[in-house]
């Protein structure tokens with residue numbers, strides 16, 4: 408039983424590890440943007456977070472019901488990626504949205520596609536260098552914090568540029584104590600959110616936690632649907648992307664889904680308020 412468990416656990420790691428070994432010896436690693444563009448194409452929008460529009464709708468419904476004032480204020484999309492989420496919010500009635508991302512090439516894409524939104528290349532850990540204090544009424548991160556090691560510093564920076572009473576939304580992977588390292592699309596280790604630690608980090612940074620909602624079963628459904636779409640659209644994707652990029656994409660999400668099923672990875676949404 409114990410051995411079977413260990414072998415089952417290793418299979419996705421072997422697939423993904425084998426993929427990286429096979430490609431790294433022959434070619435340069437596939438660019439991150441290719442894999443993320445596959446994601447955008449599959450999702451039918453410039454999103455690279457779990458749940459696509461359904462996840463954004465979850466947020467919009469909540470804000471419209473409980474915090475409608477944020478729609479009129481300044482909003483910051485932290486780690487905005489290709490800009491699809493910021494654009495979607497503007498179409499839902501959010502008046503003033505800014506987007507920042509550490510990745511120059513995704514910002515160049517967002518700027519060229521969504522011309523009415525102010526995008527800039529910036530590390531989330533340095534937002535107070537670019538924006539005035541108490542400027543934003545709403546700050547959100549869709550699948551971004553998992554990529555950041557020093558979450559506490561980023562939360563403090565975001566608190567600096569947030570008004571008193573501003574709302575913060577964090578949508579992300581959550582960690583399980585003792586979980587093994589998991590690689591993301593770029594082959595980097597993911598740093599999912601520990602509920603216990605994030606509560607303390609939020610409090611220390613000046614955020615009052617309003618709600619922590621478990622989304623593991625939603626993440627499972629969303630990733631199952633994504634992999635099904637990948638299967639259905641494989642031929643279409645092959646017209647636009649290299650097979651090795653599609654294979655890497657598939658291996659990454661099979662791996663993540665495996666961990667979600669095993670409960671060694673979770674998903675959550677957190678709402679907090681600037682104290």
Ligand SMILES: C[S@@+](CC[C@H](N)C(=O)[O-])C[C@H]1O[C@@H](n2cnc3c(N)ncnc32)[C@H](O)[C@@H]1O
Nearest residue numbers: 454455456486487488508509510530531549554
């Ligand atoms: C999985 S993507 C999500 C993109 C976008 N939020 C969305 O939902 O479509 C993660 C994004 O976070 C960005 N990112 C990672 N670390 C960052 C940091 N320290 N500051 C700003 N952006 C960061 C990455 O460049 C990437 O675009």
